[in-house]
Amino acid sequence: MPKALRHVLFTLVPVVVAFALLPSVYSNQLLLFNFVIYLALTQGFNIIYGFTGYLPFGYVGFFGAGAYGFALAVMHLHFPPLAALGVGAVAAVLLGLVLTPLLRLSGAYFAIANLAASQAVFLIVSNPNLTAITKGPYGISLSGVFSPGFTYGVAVAILAATLGLVIYLRNSRFGLALQAIREDAISAGMAGINVVLSRTIAWLLSALVAGLVGGVFAWYISVFYPETVFDLGVSIFAIVFALFGGTATILGPILGVIILYGIYNVIGISTPQYFQLIYGVLIVGLVLFLPEGLVSIFKRRGIDVP
Amino acid sequence: MSPEPDTDTEADTGTGTTGTGTGTGTAAAPLLRIVGLVKRFGGFRALDGLSFHLKPGEILGLVGPNGSGKTTCINVISGLYRPDGGQILLDGRAIGGLPSHRLVHLGINRTFQVPKPFMTLTVRENVEVAAAYGRRRPGKTDIEALLHSLELDSHAKRPASELNSVQQKMLDLARALATAPRILLVDELAAGLNPAELERVGERLKALAAQNIALVVVEHLMGFIDQVTDRVIVCNAGRGIFAGPLSAAIRDRQVVEVFLGAEDDGGAA
Ligand SMILES: Nc1ncnc2c1ncn2[C@@H]1O[C@H](COP(=O)(O)OP(=O)(O)O)[C@@H](O)[C@H]1O
Ligand SMILES: [Mg+2]
Numbered sequence: 375m376p377k378a379l380r381h382v383l384f385t386l387v388p389v390v391v392a393f394a395l396l397p398s399v400y401s402n403q404l405l406l407f408n409f410v411i412y413l414a415l416t417q418g419f420n421i422i423y424g425f426t427g428y429l430p431f432g433y434v435g436f437f438g439a440g441a442y443g444f445a446l447a448v449m450h451l452h453f454p455p456l457a458a459l460g461v462g463a464v465a466a467v468l469l470g471l472v473l474t475p476l477l478r479l480s481g482a483y484f485a486i487a488n489l490a491a492s493q494a495v496f497l498i499v500s501n502p503n504l505t506a507i508t509k510g511p512y513g514i515s516l517s518g519v520f521s522p523g524f525t526y527g528v529a530v531a532i533l534a535a536t537l538g539l540v541i542y543l544r545n546s547r548f549g550l551a552l553q554a555i556r557e558d559a560i561s562a563g564m565a566g567i568n569v570v571l572s573r574t575i576a577w578l579l580s581a582l583v584a585g586l587v588g589g590v591f592a593w594y595i596s597v598f599y600p601e602t603v604f605d606l607g608v609s610i611f612a613i614v615f616a617l618f619g620g621t622a623t624i625l626g627p628i629l630g631v632i633i634l635y636g637i638y639n640v641i642g643i644s645t646p647q648y649f650q651l652i653y654g655v656l657i658v659g660l661v662l663f664l665p666e667g668l669v670s671i672f673k674r675r676g677i678d679v680p
Numbered sequence: 681m682s683p684e685p686d687t688d689t690e691a692d693t694g695t696g697t698t699g700t701g702t703g704t705g706t707a708a709a710p711l712l713r714i715v716g717l718v719k720r721f722g723g724f725r726a727l728d729g730l731s732f733h734l735k736p737g738e739i740l741g742l743v744g745p746n747g748s749g750k751t752t753c754i755n756v757i758s759g760l761y762r763p764d765g766g767q768i769l770l771d772g773r774a775i776g777g778l779p780s781h782r783l784v785h786l787g788i789n790r791t792f793q794v795p796k797p798f799m800t801l802t803v804r805e806n807v808e809v810a811a812a813y814g815r816r817r818p819g820k821t822d823i824e825a826l827l828h829s830l831e832l833d834s835h836a837k838r839p840a841s842e843l844n845s846v847q848q849k850m851l852d853l854a855r856a857l858a859t860a861p862r863i864l865l866v867d868e869l870a871a872g873l874n875p876a877e878l879e880r881v882g883e884r885l886k887a888l889a890a891q892n893i894a895l896v897v898v899e900h901l902m903g904f905i906d907q908v909t910d911r912v913i914v915c916n917a918g919r920g921i922f923a924g925p926l927s928a929a930i931r932d933r934q935v936v937e938v939f940l941g942a943e944d945d946g947g948a949a
Contacts, residue, residue, distance in 0.1 A: 550809045553801060564789060
């Protein structure tokens with residue numbers, strides 16, 4: 375499949391190689407790690423929103439489930455970190471399964487219900503009565519598995535797998551079916567697509583990505599609070615980055631993260647007032663002039679955007 | 681043919697007027713049998729005991745005033761709604777309430793009164809996805825030929841949203857045909873077409889029937905109904921009030937009463 379190969383060569387390979395090599399020339403590994411986290415999360419969001427059309431405001435819930443799944447497996451089951459990562463992924467997918475009935479809702483109703491669901495999970499995890507299990511509001515400390523160098527590599531591997539998954543969706547019949555569902559679920563049924571099954575698969579894949587990312591995040595920072603991993607800001611960043619770059623493409627969310635998260639880190643922390651102004655202007659400008667994201671500049675010129 | 685309300689007889693009403701494809705004329709078993717179909721919306725019965733049958737290669741017209749339940753009938757048969765009563769039998773097997781994709785795999789497909797293409801996908805992708813997912817038997821749909829036959833080939837790479845409404849209707853038809861249906865339900869395909877296009881679409885539907893596809897054609901334009909159908913069912917308030925050839929329908933007292941006062945599209949040819 376030459377087109378898929380081109381997508382691998384122009385998106386996955388440069389991004390993964392760059393982030394694999396950057397730590398040797400740039401010392402702020404935590405910053406690079408956060409970029410990798412957002413690159414993967416934004417693509418996970420892209421799977422459910424870009425391809426299937428569901429806007430999950432509570433996407434961070436899967437991230438948090440992954441982080442806590444990882445932490446609980448390490449603390450209580452004494453799993454080695456890689457196995458605990460699997461537990462984090464399973465926790466997120468199980469949460470996704472529990473939430474599949476939400477897929478019957480659409481538009482804002484789905485977005486709000488998903489937001490509420492992620493808050494419910496947050497409240498359960500941070501409940502002081504569950505301190506024996508989740509450490510409640512007092513947070514997690516996993517100093518025993520702290521190993522940032524290796525964990526960074528695992529995060530890059532998760533990013534590579536996620537990009538591979540999105541490239542598959544971008545080039546496969548299944549990805550086309552998901553987009554058909556996004557455009558018109560009734561017509562998709564008449565095209566012979568099993569709508570319920572297909573969108574459930576997309577939803578669970580999207581949860582899986584966030585669960586893995588949450589798990590590797592917990593592993594990397596090893597000390598965190600419920601508010602850290604259920605922070606709605608994480609959902610909002612992933613959503614804004616993906617929409618800014620352009621969803622249902624591979625390149626769009628990558629550009630969104632590099633540009634917006636880049637700006638955030640350059641000026642957002644030092645001079646937050648300017649940062650918010652610039653962010654606001656960029657986003658308003660985009661909504662007005664490029665509602666389909668940055669990549670639509672190329673699409674309009676007939677260029678096939680990966 | 682004697683007009684018979686709520687037909688559910690095995691009598692062959694398509695007595696050799698228009699060509700019925702490869703049908704031998706003798707008792708071809710009905711492919712689809714609708715028996716006493718009921719669909720309620722709240723307390724309102726949009727379908728209230730509708731019955732008819734459909735044979736391979738036959739074109740059945742479904743006519744009636746606006747709101748008489750024609751689209752609802754197609755929606756129920758194609759799995760958008762569950763029936764609230766009655767039966768839908770395909771080859772004698774009850775299929776009422778199956779999800780759309782299952783029905784598509786059993787060979788049922790349709791077009792929509794207001795076309796519903798996948799707007800951001802290209803014309804070709806619209807058809808490709810149906811060919812990939814919708815066929816009941818493994819096989820290859822000749823997408824180029826299909827697009828060509830519906831005059832969509834020159835737009836293949838454009839997004840469906842850029843098509844005009846007639847082209848979108850043809851794309852709906854192309855998507856349905858890409859699944860190689862045995863039964864095709866066509867909802868007001870002719871509305872908005874110019875006379876030359878009407879003629880071509882009519883011939884196209886007849887060619888499908890000649891390939892042994894069974895068609896239900898919902899239409900207000902009586903000239904078009906006359907051109908393509910072997911037989912019509914006249915609906916009123918969710919029931920069939922007449923079954924037989926159009927020429928007999930227009931002499932039927934009850935049919936005339938229903939249509940007087942409900943003449944909305946100047947439909948009489
Ligand atoms: N989804 C629905 N909800 C409520 N009422 C409906 C719905 N669909 C159709 N109806 C009603 O059912 C009746 C039949 O509609 P329809 O089948 O569209 O008629 P036709 O296609 O013959 O013009 C109308 O009175 C319509 O308002
Ligand atoms: Mg109608």
